[in-house]
Amino acid sequence: MGSVKVKNLIKKYDDVVALNNVNINIEEGEFFALLGPSGCGKTTTMRCIAGFEDPSSGEILIGNNVVNNITANKRNCGMVFQSYALFPHYNVFENVAYSLTVRELYQGGPATKLKSFARLMSKRLAKPSKTIEQKVMDALSYVELDKYVERGVNELSGGQQQRVALARALVMEPSVLLMDEPLSNLDKKLRNSMRTTIRRIQQEVGITTIFVTHDQEEAMSMADRVAVMKDGEVVQIATPTELYSNPQTPFVADFVGSSNIFEGQIKESTKEGSVVNIGDVILKSNIKLDKKDVKVMIRPESIELSSNGKIKDGENVLKGKVKISTYLGAQIRYDVMVGNHEIMIDQTFEPGTPVLPPGADVKLKIDPERVLLI
Amino acid sequence: MKPELNNQKVEVKTKKASILDRLDYLSVLKWAILGFFALFLIIPLFSVFLVSFTGMPINIFGSLVNPEIMSTTVERLSNSSLEHYMKLLAGGTYFKALVNSLALALGVALLVIVMCFPIAYAFARTTMPFKKTFAALCTIPLIVPTFVSAAGFILMFGRTGWFTNIYQAFGGDGVLFNVYSMTGIVLVQVFFFFPFALWPMVAAFKASDVTLEEASQNMGAKNWITMIFVTFPLAIPGIISSALLIFTVSFSDFGTPIIMSPPDLNLIVVEAYREIAGFFNWAGAAILTVIMVLVAGFFFWLQRLVTKGRDYGTLSGKPKMQKLNDNKVVTTSLAIYTSVVVLMPLLTILTVFLQSISTTWGHGALPDGLTLAHYQRIFTSSSNNIWNSVMLAVGALILSVVIATFVSYFVVRRGAAKLDFIASIPLIVPGIALGIALIQTFNTAPLQLTGTALLLIVAYTIRRMPYMIRSTMGTMMSIKKDIEEAAVNLGASPLLAAVTIIGPLMLPGIAAGSILVFITVIKETSVTVLLAPSDLAPMSLVVFQSLLRGDFYTASAMAILIIVVVLGLQAFANRFSKNRLY
Numbered sequence: 001m002g003s004v005k006v007k008n009l010i011k012k013y014d015d016v017v018a019l020n021n022v023n024i025n026i027e028e029g030e031f032f033a034l035l036g037p038s039g040c041g042k043t044t045t046m047r048c049i050a051g052f053e054d055p056s057s058g059e060i061l062i063g064n065n066v067v068n069n070i071t072a073n074k075r076n077c078g079m080v081f082q083s084y085a086l087f088p089h090y091n092v093f094e095n096v097a098y099s100l101t102v103r104e105l106y107q108g109g110p111a112t113k114l115k116s117f118a119r120l121m122s123k124r125l126a127k128p129s130k131t132i133e134q135k136v137m138d139a140l141s142y143v144e145l146d147k148y149v150e151r152g153v154n155e156l157s158g159g160q161q162q163r164v165a166l167a168r169a170l171v172m173e174p175s176v177l178l179m180d181e182p183l184s185n186l187d188k189k190l191r192n193s194m195r196t197t198i199r200r201i202q203q204e205v206g207i208t209t210i211f212v213t214h215d216q217e218e219a220m221s222m223a224d225r226v227a228v229m230k231d232g233e234v235v236q237i238a239t240p241t242e243l244y245s246n247p248q249t250p251f252v253a254d255f256v257g258s259s260n261i262f263e264g265q266i267k268e269s270t271k272e273g274s275v276v277n278i279g280d281v282i283l284k285s286n287i288k289l290d291k292k293d294v295k296v297m298i299r300p301e302s303i304e305l306s307s308n309g310k311i312k313d314g315e316n317v318l319k320g321k322v323k324i325s326t327y328l329g330a331q332i333r334y335d336v337m338v339g340n341h342e343i344m345i346d347q348t349f350e351p352g353t354p355v356l357p358p359g360a361d362v363k364l365k366i367d368p369e370r371v372l373l374i
Numbered sequence: 375m376k377p378e379l380n381n382q383k384v385e386v387k388t389k390k391a392s393i394l395d396r397l398d399y400l401s402v403l404k405w406a407i408l409g410f411f412a413l414f415l416i417i418p419l420f421s422v423f424l425v426s427f428t429g430m431p432i433n434i435f436g437s438l439v440n441p442e443i444m445s446t447t448v449e450r451l452s453n454s455s456l457e458h459y460m461k462l463l464a465g466g467t468y469f470k471a472l473v474n475s476l477a478l479a480l481g482v483a484l485l486v487i488v489m490c491f492p493i494a495y496a497f498a499r500t501t502m503p504f505k506k507t508f509a510a511l512c513t514i515p516l517i518v519p520t521f522v523s524a525a526g527f528i529l530m531f532g533r534t535g536w537f538t539n540i541y542q543a544f545g546g547d548g549v550l551f552n553v554y555s556m557t558g559i560v561l562v563q564v565f566f567f568f569p570f571a572l573w574p575m576v577a578a579f580k581a582s583d584v585t586l587e588e589a590s591q592n593m594g595a596k597n598w599i600t601m602i603f604v605t606f607p608l609a610i611p612g613i614i615s616s617a618l619l620i621f622t623v624s625f626s627d628f629g630t631p632i633i634m635s636p637p638d639l640n641l642i643v644v645e646a647y648r649e650i651a652g653f654f655n656w657a658g659a660a661i662l663t664v665i666m667v668l669v670a671g672f673f674f675w676l677q678r679l680v681t682k683g684r685d686y687g688t689l690s691g692k693p694k695m696q697k698l699n700d701n702k703v704v705t706t707s708l709a710i711y712t713s714v715v716v717l718m719p720l721l722t723i724l725t726v727f728l729q730s731i732s733t734t735w736g737h738g739a740l741p742d743g744l745t746l747a748h749y750q751r752i753f754t755s756s757s758n759n760i761w762n763s764v765m766l767a768v769g770a771l772i773l774s775v776v777i778a779t780f781v782s783y784f785v786v787r788r789g790a791a792k793l794d795f796i797a798s799i800p801l802i803v804p805g806i807a808l809g810i811a812l813i814q815t816f817n818t819a820p821l822q823l824t825g826t827a828l829l830l831i832v833a834y835t836i837r838r839m840p841y842m843i844r845s846t847m848g849t850m851m852s853i854k855k856d857i858e859e860a861a862v863n864l865g866a867s868p869l870l871a872a873v874t875i876i877g878p879l880m881l882p883g884i885a886a887g888s889i890l891v892f893i894t895v896i897k898e899t900s901v902t903v904l905l906a907p908s909d910l911a912p913m914s915l916v917v918f919q920s921l922l923r924g925d926f927y928t929a930s931a932m933a934i935l936i937i938v939v940v941l942g943l944q945a946f947a948n949r950f951s952k953n954r955l956y
Contacts, residue, residue, distance in 0.1 A: 052859055073862045073871075085860035089878045099864035106865075120874040172864060 002063025002175040003028045004049065004208060009058035011044055011232075018044045020232040022058070026210065026225075031202050033211045033223035037255070041232040042212045046178050049210065051075045062175055078169030079178040082185070084161045086153040092164050093149040094123055096139055099172035100132045139171040142201060159190045166198070170205065177202070177209040183218060195222055216256050220244070228252050249374060253297045260343050264296040266373070273368060280339055284316055285371035295374045300346040302370035305334060307356055311363040316371070318343075318364045322356050336362060399869045404784055404793070407777055411796045414832050418811035419667065419803070425814060426664045427454035429657035432814075435821045458661050468658070471640035472665060478556065478641065479625040482563045483617045489564060489715060490572045490616075496708035497572075498579035499605075500699040503709050511716040515566040517940045518723060519897040519914060520629030522933040523566045525921050526722035528553050528633070529729050529930075534736035536725070543739070554636045562630045565718045567623050571616035578612020579605070611680055618677035622670050626804035628900035633921055642666060643806045643900070650810050651904065660814065663807040671802040723937065730930035748931035756916055756932065763912035766827065767895040770834035774842045774891045775884055777835065782847035783872060787858070798840045805900030808833060813904060825907045833901045838891045845890070849883025850876070889947035893940045 004026040011019035019041045026032045034042035047053040049060055051072030060067050067075055086095050098120075105116035118125035128136070140146045143163035153161060162182060169177055182198070183191045199222050202209050213219050219226045220240040227237045228251075236248045247253035250261045264276040266289060273286040276296055283296065304311060311317055320338040332355055334345045345364065349355075356362065421434050428450045436443035462468045496502040497509075515523070530537045531553045538549050551557050631641045646662035649655040699705070730748055732741030752760075781797050784790040800808070812833055816823040823829040853876060861871035899914055906915045913932055920929035 050863060052862075071867075072859075073865050073867050076865075077863065079860070079863045081856045081860055083854065083856055085854065085856040087857060087861070087875055089875075098861070098866075102865045102870065105870070120870075121878070168860075168864065 002208060003030075003061075004032075004176055004210065005059075005061040005064075006045065006049070007059040007061070009045065009048060009060065010056045011041075011048060011053060012056045018232055019048070019055075022229075022232075022234055024227055024234065024237065026208060028063075028208055029206045031199070031209045031211065031222060031224045033213060033219035033226045034229060035213055035216060035219040035226050035255075036229035038214060039231075040229040042214075042229050043180060044232075045229070046180060046210060046212050049176070050077050050079050050178055076172065076174050077176050077178050078172055078174030080162075080165045080169050080180065080182045082181040084165040084185075086161055086164055086168075088152075088154060090153070091123070091149070092140070092145065092151050092153060092156070093128075093136055095153060095164055096136045096168045096171050097128055097132050098168065100135060101128065103172075104129065104132070135171055136167075139167040142170065143167045143197070158186050159194060162186065162194060163197070166201070170201070170207070175208070177207050179209065179211045181213055182211075183213070183215075191218075198222065220256065226256075228255060230255075246372070247297065247374075250295050250297065253372070253374075258300055258344065260298045260300065262296045262341065264294050264373075266292055266294055274373060276371075276373065278341065281318060281341060283366065283371050284368040285373050286368045287371075287373045289373050297372040297374065298343070298366055298370060300333070300344040301331075302367065303343065303345045304365040305336070305345050305347050305362055306365075307360050307362045309363075311365045313363075316366045316368060318366075320362055320364060322358050322360045322362055324358060325355055327355055334362075336364065338364065398867070400872070403780055403869075404788075404790065407780055407784075408793065408796070410777065411799075411836075414812070415799060415803075415808075415836055416796070418808075418815040419799075421815045422660045422663045422807075422811040424451065424454070425656055425660035426458060427456070429454075429458055431656045431817065433818050434815065436818060439820050458657055462661060462665075467640055468642075468645065468662060468665075471642045471645040471662070472669075474556075474640055475625055475642040476669070478559060478563075478631075479621045481560050482567065482624040483621040485560065485564045486568045486571050486620045487575075487613060487617050490568055490575055491613075492708055493712050493715060494572055494575035494579055496705070496712060497576045500701075500705050500708060502705045502712070504713070508712050508716050511720060512569045512572060513944075514716075514723060515569055515719045517893070517897070517944060518566065518719070518937060519899055519917070519933070520562070520566060520627055521633045521899055521918060521921060522629075522726060522929075522936070523719070523722055524559075524562050524630045524633040525917075525926060525929060525933070526726045527558060527562050529725045529735075529926065530722065531558070536735070536739045539737075539739045554634055556639060558634045559630050559641075562634065563624050563627060565715070565722070566630075567620055567627075568715070570623055571620050574612055574616045574619070575609070578609040578616075615677050615680045618673050618680065622673045622677070622802075625673070626666070626670055626806075628804070628806050628903070632899075632903075632918075643804065646806050646810060647904070650813065656814060659810045663810045666804050666807045667802060670804055670807075674802045726930045727934050729926055730934045732927075748927045749935075752916075752928060752931050752935065756913075756928075759911055759913050759916045759932075760935070762910050763896055763914070766831055766834065766910070766912050767892045769827070769831040770838070770895045771888045771891050773831060773835040774838055775888050778839060778842040778846045778887065779877070779880060779884060780872075781839075781843055782850045783876065785843075786847060786850040787855070794843075797843050800836050800838075801840045803837075805837060805898070806904065808837060809901045809904030824905070827907065827910050830901070830905045830907070830910070833905055834891075834895045834898060837898070837901060838894055841894075842887045842891050845887030846880060846883055849880045853879050886947050889943050893943050893947075896939060897936055 004024070006022055006024040009019050009022040010017070022041070022045055024032075024045075034045060036042045044053060048055050049062075051067070051070065055068065062075065062077070087098065090098070101116050101119050104112055105120070108116060112129075115126045119128060137146060137149070140149060143166055145160060145163050145167065148156065148160065153164060156164065162185075165182070179198070183194055186194060195218065211219070211223060220243070223240060225237060225239050226243055228235045228243065230251055236243065236252050238246070243252065243256050247256060247259075250259075253259040253261060262278045264278040264283075267275045267277050267282070269275075269288055270284075273284065273288055276283050276285060276294060278296055285296070318338045320336040320343070322334055323337050323342065324335040326333040326335075327349070330349055332347045332349050334347065334356065336343050336345055343364065417434060421432055424432050430450045430453075432447055432450060433443050434447075437447040438444075462472075493508075497505060502508075529535055531550060532538065533549055535549075535553075538546075541550050542548075626643070628643045628647070631644050632647065635641050635644050642662055642665065646659055646666065649658040649662065728741060729735055731744050731746060733743035733745045733747075735741035781790075781793055785794045803811075812829060813824050815821075816829055857879070858868075858871050858876060861875045862868060866874065896912075897914060899918060902912060902914050903918055906912060911919075913936055917929045917932045917936070920926070920932065
């Protein structure tokens with residue numbers, strides 16, 4: 001078990017900079033997600049930690065030890081690959097036992113070495129040792145696959161293969177567990193149940209886990225902390241709630257959930273916060289900033305909307321006209337024109353209330369607490 | 375590493391470690407393979423190249439260990455001149471041999487293309503009946519050693535051949551044509567090399583863009599106009615490439631000319647063989663070797679140039695429905711024509727078979743009587759030759775499997791493009807040329823290997839390496855990289871991952887490839903004739919020597935045995951490649 005530190009990590013392929021000065025500190029036992037669009041460097045970061053890529057510069061520490069010059073096979077990072085990468089010529093048991101057998105091969109005496117090698121070449125040549133058998137069975141019962149030991153891995157469903165890959169990585173008691181988009185090959189229902197399974201196992205074992213994903217929902221629902229990456233750089237590291245309520249860049253705000261983002265100017269600073277101009281619209285915010293030009297971000301669900309006068313004129317109340325209304329089941333998404341600004345608003349759908357048609361006059365109210373300035 | 379070490383110390387330590395890391399077993403293996411190719415391919419070729427200038431044998435390895443030999447070598451090198459090349463250019467036997475060989479190769483290439491044209495069209499664009507049977511018959515030429523097909527032709531069209539007998543019975547005078555001539559060699563090569571060109575041509579016809587043809591028809595062109603002005607021109611690159619391939623194969627072929635060429639017909643392969651095996655004329659053999667490699671290399675390069683980027687060009691799109699010509703008259707006449715062509719090799723082999731079970735044959739169209747005595751003889755007195763063949767082939771197979779597997783591993787996984795290039799050099803070295811280069815280099819101490827089974831096995835291995843690598847490389851590419859990474863991630867060193875994961879997953883490809891190596895080694899002639907030690911003569915050498923002695927009965931029986939072995943193994947290999955385990 002151990003913490004993971006990535007210090008000033010740079011990775012270049014010829015002239016292309018894949019990672020530009022990445023710094024990450026992951027606590028022992030933490031479930032940490034690397035989130036970002038494809039090509040942002042999240043997988044490269046993970047592969048550097050696993051030892052499959054050599055960093056151009058920078059340090060990687062696992063449990064306070066620099067591992068830069070430790071080869072991938074000696075780093076003891078359990079990895080779950082996107083494609084699972086199960087060995088097709090082994091059955092479930094042998095797949096999970098691989099790391100343990102290899103360890104016996106390297107560490108055992110001559111007789112054990114021979115036996116382990118025979119075992120790796122064919123299961124018919126030698127029997128696994130008692131300890132290996134016990135550990136493999138434990139790992140398999142953890143992922144609820146103990147009934148499938150003798151199955152070929154190609155006879156398993158996607159979710160079962162995923163769990164074999166997980167058991168295979170866990171059985172070696174790695175200091176850190178790495179998962180590369182492990183849920184992307186599963187259908188939606190299975191993905192939700194695997195999410196819970198992975199989270200449960202991670203918490204029970206208490207293993208430091210790094211999880212690469214492009215799906216913000218996945219990252220937010222599973223991770224203790226999330227690092228959002230873009231173009232080879234870490235943009236923000238925060239807990240999911242903080243990331244959502246207090247994104248530090250427009251990119252994060254937009255990538256983690258959707259967001260209305262406007263260019264604005266701070267007109268004056270008050271005791272409580274600031275007053276900003278977005279064109280001719282004036283809004284109050286509880287945030288103080290030292291600069292003039294700012295980005296104003298408002299989550300669609302933090303705007304109140306009414307067409308029947310429930311909202312009285314006052315601070316942070318805007319008048320607008322519905323441009324498009326989209327019924328989304330639990331929610332209604334309105335695109336409202338306020339002056340020449342288009343604002344997205346998500347309103348919880350309550351049965352009985354009609355969906356406002358395009359052209360309807362509405363009033364919007366925004367809590368100054370929810371008007372974010374960057 | 376301990377946590378309390380400060381960063382600077384760690385860095386010093388790690389730099390040393392990284393140099394040691396590079397010296398892992400895999401790198402050692404890679405250097406060993408490179409060394410193998412350098413020792414048995416690059417240095418011999420280079421050595422022959424030097425000898426072609428000095429005119430005297432050069433002992434490269436001796437020069438490295440013995441200063442006396444070194445001084446001789448230096449002296450010989452300082453005396454090197456273009457004398458021998460000038461002689462060649464001035465005319466004379468070598469020049470004539472080169473011209474004859476080029477003419478032969480050109481003639482065979484053109485004839486094959488003309489002959490295959492209708493057949494390729496029939497396969498690709500018509501509903502010709504018996505396509506599958508014809509395709510199966512087309513594999514016969516590929517499994518027969520060329521000197522056996524040459525012998526078969528002699529048994530048919532020679533002065534006492536059964537065809538000649540029939541011809542004379544119908545009032546013909548003498549023979550239809552003299553088999554011991556350029557004509558005979560051309561005919562054998564045309565009928566036994568055509569499958570090399572046929573399948574690429576079929577592919578070229580199939581690949582032509584149907585939309586262009588439809589456009590042509592749309593504009594009112596008649597079918598035959600479309601065919602001549604659109605279909606055929608689009609297939610031209612494929613056809614040229616096939617012609618160049620046939621050219622190289624014919625130019626390098628040794629089996630047919632050595633059996634059939636009359637004393638007054640000089641061909642470069644035969645000339646080179648006689649210089650080395652008959653007269654020990656190092657200078658002559660060396661210069662002929664250099665020329666053979668240059669010519670074969672040039673045409674191989676031309677062929678690559680033509681096919682460059684076209685390999686899958688028009689095949690990569692969506693499969694389009696092609697309208698097949700189903701005109702009864704057309705398909706029937708094409709079927710008759712095709713059957714004549716594909717039955718010729720079959721007839722040749724049947725002739726060889728009949729010869730192998732006849733008491734005597736030559737007075738008429740049919741043998742005088744039937745017997746199994748020839749088989750009994752080869753199984754008793756020549757049984758050791760059978761074992762020699764098996765032993766040599768198994769040796770070459772093991773060596774090929776090991777080297778090819780690791781070469782494709784290095785090429786596919788580690789991007790070792792140079793290794794790929796070196797391993798494909800044998801494609802342009804004719805068997806006779808490789809044999810001469812090896813004999814010249816390993817003739818004297820300190821590395822005296824000429825006449826040993828080892829050198830023969832090495833020669834077989836090198837010659838078949840490009841084909842073996844193609845087979846293993848394909849399988850290697852189909853194994854995803856992350857499977858190997860998973861093994862490394864789970865604690866296995868790259869070598870252990872290669873042995874326990876990649877190796878077993880490649881097994882089907884290796885098995886299919888190694889059976890093909892076994893087959894080609896068993897029927898190999900040119901290298902065998904030059905390098906086989908007399909006490910280790912394999913079956914193919916027995917056939918060859920019997921043919922030269924004029925003992926066609928023993929030769930036929932042994933040839934049939936080779937063909938049976940090859941057919942059996944081929945069927946086995948096909949099963950392997952069809953029932954891929956994964």
